[in-house]
Amino acid sequence: MMEAGRQYIEFEHIRVPAAVHTMESFNYAWKEFETRDDDVFNVTYPKSGTTWLQEILSLIYSNGDPTPVKTAFSWDRVPWIEQHGGRTQLENRPSPRLITTHLPFHLFTQSFFKTKAKVIYTIRNPKDVCVSLYYFSRMVQFMEYRDDFQDFVSLFLSKDIMFGRWFEHVKGWLTMKDNPNFLILSYEDMLKDLRSNVIKICKFLARELDDAAIDSVVEHSSFQAMKNNPMSNYSVVPNDIFDKKYGTFHRKGVAGDHKNHFTPAQEEEFEKIYKDCMKDVNISFT
Numbered sequence: 001m002m003e004a005g006r007q008y009i010e011f012e013h014i015r016v017p018a019a020v021h022t023m024e025s026f027n028y029a030w031k032e033f034e035t036r037d038d039d040v041f042n043v044t045y046p047k048s049g050t051t052w053l054q055e056i057l058s059l060i061y062s063n064g065d066p067t068p069v070k071t072a073f074s075w076d077r078v079p080w081i082e083q084h085g086g087r088t089q090l091e092n093r094p095s096p097r098l099i100t101t102h103l104p105f106h107l108f109t110q111s112f113f114k115t116k117a118k119v120i121y122t123i124r125n126p127k128d129v130c131v132s133l134y135y136f137s138r139m140v141q142f143m144e145y146r147d148d149f150q151d152f153v154s155l156f157l158s159k160d161i162m163f164g165r166w167f168e169h170v171k172g173w174l175t176m177k178d179n180p181n182f183l184i185l186s187y188e189d190m191l192k193d194l195r196s197n198v199i200k201i202c203k204f205l206a207r208e209l210d211d212a213a214i215d216s217v218v219e220h221s222s223f224q225a226m227k228n229n230p231m232s233n234y235s236v237v238p239n240d241i242f243d244k245k246y247g248t249f250h251r252k253g254v255a256g257d258h259k260n261h262f263t264p265a266q267e268e269e270f271e272k273i274y275k276d277c278m279k280d281v282n283i284s285f286t
């Protein structure tokens with residue numbers, strides 16, 4: 001049984017929290033949204049670096065000026081297209097629009113494929129995604145949650161997990177990998193060397209930032225800077241939605257936290273499923 005408030009809707013076999021999505025908002029994102037050539041999509045499986053990219057993109061488009069990230073909420077600067085506010089937030093927004101989405105590839109905005117718009121897809125080690133989602137689901141009162149971590153891993157590996165399984169999400173999006181308007185980033189690689197990833201993003205988006213501007217993007221999108229930025233750390237969201245007694249949105253921001261959570265048996269089972277699902281895909285996580 002799901003607790004009241006933690007309700008989901010199902011759109012084309014994909015389950016999402018009913019608090020922020022409607023059938024109409026999903027349909028708008030998939031079928032009705034008119035993509036412009038200069039739109040930029042920040043695409044992720046949940047808990048893979050979505051908010052990080054929202055910050056980096058905002059800073060790149062302000063040429064490193066931190067004013068926008070200090071004065072406007074991340075979800076207003078780079079809104080989710082599939083959430084119920086998507087239409088109002090994006091329809092009349094001046095270009096270039098920065099747009100966030102967790103949509104799986106097969107439900108992604110159809111009009112995108114007729115344009116020169118760009119997609120940045122950020123991938124994170126799925127075991128760390130699972131751990132991050134476990135804590136996030138506990139905090140966010142409208143999300144499906146299992147108290148026992150073992151039970152949560154089972155939910156994560158099932159088709160009932162929000163936005164569908166990580167494996168299908170990643171495999172779907174990787175079919176775009178040879179498209180020149182598609183850039184893949186790795187959360188782990190960004191942790192290792194944020195600056196060179198910022199430069200890579202600028203190049204992909206044809207944004208010419210000088211060294212000082214790049215430095216500013218890196219400084220203001222660091223874990224600590226974002227954790228301390230009320231415009232990006234969700235601290236203003238009331239406790240009945242994000243219950244802060246369970247922690248903060250910026251939790252650890254590290255690679256490998258799964259080692260502190262998975263038992264050897266769970267790890268083995270996860271690896272088996274991973275190998276089976278990802279056998280045709282060549283990616284690795286450090």
Ligand code: A3P
Pocket residue numbers: 044045046047048049050051052128131132133135221222223224226249250251252253254257
């Ligand atoms: P943890 O829960 O492992 O700490 P998303 O934005 O997709 O919801 O992902 C949230 C995860 O990204 C959280 O992971 C969060 O701490 C991490 N994160 C957010 N901003 C970050 C940053 N600037 N650097 C590193 N990790 C960041």
